[in-house]
Amino acid sequence: MSINIGIDVGGTKIEIIALDSESGKELYRQRINTPDNYPEFLSSIIKMILTAEKELKTTATVGISIPGIVNRDKTFNETPSNLPFLNRNFAQDVERELQREIRMENDARCFALSEAIDGAAKDYNVAYCIIIGTGVGGSLVVNRQIIKGANNIAGEWGHIPLPFASQEQLSTQCGCGRKGCIETQVSGKYVLQKYNKLAQTPIHTVGDIRKLANKGDELASKIMNDFYNHLASALLDIIVVVDPDIIVVGGGCSRVEEIYEKVPEIIEKLWNRGKMNINIKKAMHGDSSGVRGAAWLWKENL
């Protein structure tokens, strides 16, 4: 039996998983808090891998999911903001310690690969996968291969300007330094900010705004309708360029069920050229997509 190990590195937690390469069955899983300095971070990851392999009595392939853009040579140009201590040669350090090659990719791309290989998009050739959580990310997978592009930015959808935006929306400052990005209208963080700026009682999740909207609350309904409209216009751009067979939604906001009914209808109206085939589905592996996708970096069609 061959085994694929995946590691999902986040700002607060590091998770490791081991999957049976054939069946996708989960054989092992552990989680630790993310250390706050590089030597400890590196040694913890090595220890997690070696402990898993000892328990499973095998040597596995290793894939790592990490926030931020990963260059083709597995280095970084910009340190992810939630891992400020990260060394740009982290992947090479892991390879030196383990004495073998590893694979490493950005977390949104790992999520997409997971859904394309044995998740919501497994029966489709062209899958565009988005994460709507605190921020917004996206990745395109075609025939089980992550499309990286000539500049390694293919799918990076959260930080282009929102289509059909008002002047006010286009001047909204985004965390990336630019203004008017899709992320400033469609991410959980900004939707919450917009609601809490106008609301009497602050609220902590988009799910709670949705609940209020469904009870008829006027402000909550307006905020949620804006969210559906902006998500639709942002996805229409992707559909016009790529026309994916399926759009998979992950991240905290994927639990907003209206996305799957309302957003396709709005897209069809915006495009205004008759009936469209728009297939938007919730991610199958939920919060585990990142760590599963890291393991499946060794099953990608390269």
Ligand SMILES: [Zn+2]
């Ligand atoms: Zn931005």
